[in-house]
Amino acid sequence: MTSLPQQTDKKLGLVIDLDICVGCHACVVSCKEWNTGGYGAALSDQDPYGDHVSGSWLNRVHSYEAGEGANARVVHFPKSCLHCDDAPCVTVCPTGASYKRSEDGIVLVNEDRCIGCGLCAWACPYGAREMDVAEGVMKKCTLCVDRIYNDNIPEEDRVPACVRSCPANARHFGDLADPGSEVSLMVLARGGFDLMPEQGTKPVNKYLPPRERPAEPSSCGKRSASERESTADATGFFRWLDQALERMG
C-alpha cells in the first residue's frame, strides 16, 4: 500500500554530525558491503574494473566548502535515505512496492513488486534512491532492517552498518519519536536540522551543524604583512630577546 501511515509508533533514523565527519567514506563502503549481501538484490556495479565505473550505492559522501576566505570551512556530508514522514517516493509508486512501515517508520522497497519505472527516484528531492541496472529494481537505504532487529548478531552490532563503522562517531541511530532518546537529546542540544524543509517531506534523519569556531586567529586572514609580523604583543623572555636584538641594530 503506497498510502502513507497516519502516524508511526517509532521514528527510527539517523543523526549525522557534520562537525566531526572526516569524509573517510568508511560508512559508504560498509553500507555497500552489508547491503550487497543482505536485503533484496545485490548492489551491482557496471564496468567495475574499467574506465567508467558505475554502480548502485545507498549512501554517498559529498564534500562542500561553505563561507569565504579564511572563514571558509570544508564540510563532509554523508547522504542516504532520510526516511521521511511525508515520503513522496512512497505515494507516487504505482505498484505498492514502495512503503513506509507503521511500526518504525522505515521506508522500504518490496523488490518483488517493483517494476523499475524510476518514478520514486524522480519524486525524491534528495537522490536517496538508485536504480540497480542489473536487477531492474529500485534500491534504497533500509536502515539495515536486517541488522537492527537481528538476534543472531552481537547486540553492539544491531545498528546500521554505517553507524557501526564510523571511526569518528559522527553517525548515530535511534528513535527520533522518543523525546528522551539519545538522538533526540542530541538534536535538541545541537540544533539538528532537516534537509530541504521547503520540500515538505518532513525527514526523520537529522543533521547536526558544524560547531561555531573561535574568531579568526591573528596569524591569518585579511591583516597586512607588517601587521601579521608585528612583535608588539611578545612577553617575558621573548620580549627581552626581541628588544635586545633590536638594539644590536
Place this chain on the structure above:
Amino acid sequence: MHPAFSVIAFTSLSGMGYGLAVVLGVGLLNGASLGGQIGYVIALLLISAGLASSTFHLGHPERAVLALTQWRSSWLSREGVLAIITFLPLGLAALGSLFFAADWQPAGWLAAAGALATVYCTAMIYASLKTVQQWASGLTVAVYLLFGLAGGLLLASGLAAMDAAMVPADESWRGLLPLALVALLGGWVAKALWWRRAGQEHSASTIESATGLGHLGKVRLLERPHIEENYLTREMGFRVARKHAVKLRRMALLFGLVLPMVALLIALFIPDGFAAVLLLHAALSHLLGVLIERWLFFAEARHTVMLYYGDERA
C-alpha cells in the same frame, strides 16, 4: 531529466490518440462514415502503441499489471487504470463504427470523458512532482490536454475532408477547422506561458537549503562522492537539451504551430480532396512538433538532486 524515448513517444502518441477519441466520441467526426472508421482505427493504434511503448523503459515490464493497484495515491497508477477503463467504451464505439457503421453516442461520450481523464492523469504524474519546479504547474496539465486535442482535431479534420471529398455536397466538415485552430493556438499559448514560467521561477530549494550550511555563507561543491557518472547524475543531470534549447524550441514551434496553422488556413479555401491530404500532413507535422516539445519538457527539467552535485538552484 533524462529523456527516455519510450516515455516521450508514449505521451505524444497516446495524447494524440486520446484527442482523436474525444473528437470522435462527442460526434464532431461522424463515427458511421469511412473517415470515422479510419479515425477509430488510428486512435486505437496510437493509444495502444503509446501504452506499449511506456512499458519499454521498465526494469520489469512483466509485472506492469501491478501498476493498476495503487490508484488511491499514485497518479501513474490512476493513469493506468483509466487507460484500461477507457478501452471499454472506446472499443465499443469502435465496434459500432467498424462493424455496424453506426455512431453509438453513449459509448462515444464515455470514451471521450475517459480519454480526457487519462491525459489529465498523465500530465499530473509530472505536475505533481515538487522536485522539478518547471513541471509543478497547472500549465503542464493545460499543455498536455490542449496538445492532445489539437492533434486529434487536425487528424479528424483531415479525415472529415476525405469523407466530404466523396460526398461533394456536404461542406459541414469545415466547421472543424476553427476548432482545430483554437485548440492549436490555445496549446501553444499555454506552452509559451509554461516556458516563460520555467525561465523566471526557481525552486525554493538551493544548495544552501539542500545542505543546511547556508548559515556559514555561500556553499560550493568541493568534491563529488564519485568521479564517474551514476544513476542519479545520468537520470537527473541531463544537459544536452539545455544547451540547444532555443534552436529546439524554434523547431517545435515550426512543426507544431506554424506549419499546421498555415495548413488549416489554406484548407479553408481549397477543394475537399486537397484539404484532406494537406490536413493529414499537418497532423503529422504537429506530432513531430509535439515530440520535440516533449523531449525538451524532460531534457530541460532541473531536479533538486543536482543541488547536491553543485547546482546552485533548481
